[in-house]
Amino acid sequence: MAPQKIAVIGAGWAGMAAAIAHAQAGRQVTVFEAARTVGGRARAVAGVLPDGTTATLDNGQHILIGAYAESLRLMRLVGVDPATALLRLPLTLQFPDGQGLQLPDLPPPLDALLGIVRAKGWGWPDKLALLRTATAWQLRGFRCAPHTSVAELCAPLTPRLMAEFIDPLCVSALNTPAHEASGQVFLRVLQDSLFSGRGGSNLLLPRADLGALFPEAAVRWLLQQGGQVVTGQRIQRLLPLPSGRWQLAGAALGADEPEAFDHITLACPSWEASRLVEGLAGTAGLASAARWSATASALRFEAITTVYAHTSGARLPQPMLALRNTAAHPAQFVFDRGQLDGQHGLLAFVVSASDGDRALIEQQVLQQAAVQLDMPGLRPVQTVVEKRATFACTPGLQRPAMQVLPGLTACGDYVEGPYPATLEGAVLSGTAVAACAAAG
Numbered sequence: 001m002a003p004q005k006i007a008v009i010g011a012g013w014a015g016m017a018a019a020i021a022h023a024q025a026g027r028q029v030t031v032f033e034a035a036r037t038v039g040g041r042a043r044a045v046a047g048v049l050p051d052g053t054t055a056t057l058d059n060g061q062h063i064l065i066g067a068y069a070e071s072l073r074l075m076r077l078v079g080v081d082p083a084t085a086l087l088r089l090p091l092t093l094q095f096p097d098g099q100g101l102q103l104p105d106l107p108p109p110l111d112a113l114l115g116i117v118r119a120k121g122w123g124w125p126d127k128l129a130l131l132r133t134a135t136a137w138q139l140r141g142f143r144c145a146p147h148t149s150v151a152e153l154c155a156p157l158t159p160r161l162m163a164e165f166i167d168p169l170c171v172s173a174l175n176t177p178a179h180e181a182s183g184q185v186f187l188r189v190l191q192d193s194l195f196s197g198r199g200g201s202n203l204l205l206p207r208a209d210l211g212a213l214f215p216e217a218a219v220r221w222l223l224q225q226g227g228q229v230v231t232g233q234r235i236q237r238l239l240p241l242p243s244g245r246w247q248l249a250g251a252a253l254g255a256d257e258p259e260a261f262d263h264i265t266l267a268c269p270s271w272e273a274s275r276l277v278e279g280l281a282g283t284a285g286l287a288s289a290a291r292w293s294a295t296a297s298a299l300r301f302e303a304i305t306t307v308y309a310h311t312s313g314a315r316l317p318q319p320m321l322a323l324r325n326t327a328a329h330p331a332q333f334v335f336d337r338g339q340l341d342g343q344h345g346l347l348a349f350v351v352s353a354s355d356g357d358r359a360l361i362e363q364q365v366l367q368q369a370a371v372q373l374d375m376p377g378l379r380p381v382q383t384v385v386e387k388r389a390t391f392a393c394t395p396g397l398q399r400p401a402m403q404v405l406p407g408l409t410a411c412g413d414y415v416e417g418p419y420p421a422t423l424e425g426a427v428l429s430g431t432a433v434a435a436c437a438a439a440g
Helices: 012-026 067-075 110-118 122-140 159-174 183-194 215-224 270-278 288-297 338-341 358-372 423-439
Strands: 005-011 030-031 044-048 054-058 088-091 093-095 100-102 203-206 227-231 235-240 246-250 264-266 301-310 320-323 333-336 346-354 379-391 402-407 409-411
Touching: 005 246, 012 030, 012 067, 012 264, 012 423, 030 215, 044 379, 054 301, 054 346, 067 215, 067 423, 088 333, 093 159, 100 110, 100 159, 110 122, 122 159, 122 346, 159 183, 159 320, 159 346, 203 338, 215 338, 235 270, 246 264, 264 270, 264 423, 288 402, 301 358, 333 338, 338 346, 346 358, 358 379, 402 423, 409 423
Parallel strands: 005 030, 005 264, 030 227, 264 409
Antiparallel strands: 044 054, 088 203, 093 100, 093 320, 235 246, 301 346, 301 379, 320 333, 333 346, 402 409
């Protein structure tokens, strides 16, 4: 019997994870990507330093954690060594003045317990409040009412803990402010990171650009398995056939008789998947497509701005520092690319859940660096704004299902699941979609 022919639309992290899983299931896979490069919202971009030297940047600075088991498995599968490609550090939320939390290298929950006790700048009322509250979360099985926000969940904590621990942790994990973010999803992230085993809470900071970290190697792996990857090809429409198979309509496909596929996996962004599924809503027997499309299109999004700046000799005391975030100083974190990928003097400032003019944010971040890092001489390199970087992870959010229609599935960090919009959420959905395709 001939292998099933699968079309994967989108070559981001979810799409390449889906392509790998389909190929491992013995299917013939073709990936279509609208951009000229792979990686989606976690990809490499080119930059130029103030002296004219070329630099390799990312469209956003990402953090992985030790509990990202599926991301690490897929990296190894496609030939990327996580021990080389990622810098592993204990969970650290320390500020330039040395205050904040740093967990020791111990098994959980001893690492969290000792880290909280040793946290610099926190008084005993802060530490005891966090210990009592965290114990209560654990006793409740890391569950809360579906419509609870992170701010409501953390009401017993002190203002210092909210400002210096919960707020930066929430915005880095969910990219949604604490008063709007889902308490249940936040608890799931804490459970999987702090209680998943030794090293689960470790920070894994990329030493390579995001393209080299997984998607580019995944393309090479897929080609070696006989799959195909077509870039620069935006799919315009999905065409269901009476046989139950599918065809794709695209501006450059150009065949007199378009190829027919047994199954389609939508791994494009949610708004693009919604557009394609909405086009099926008027087709006889596919009325449920309208409901799926409406759920996907109802998602709200948060932006992430990354400000790259450079000065000769710039070096942080650690590869990553937390920053004190205010309306005038919007960055929550800064990364020293020199300590990560050898681009010395290059810093990446991350403004999660950003809202504002690109030029103003850049100016504010440079001022923040002068005040909080004592680096008045930084010069801007490039400011990257991902306007729809992640969905807003709000309480009780309804997310679209993985199964769209018979023969049509969707994957991505936005589909139904317990995780926020993270790289791990994306690849987990990509791997799971192959099993969903077999069942459907």
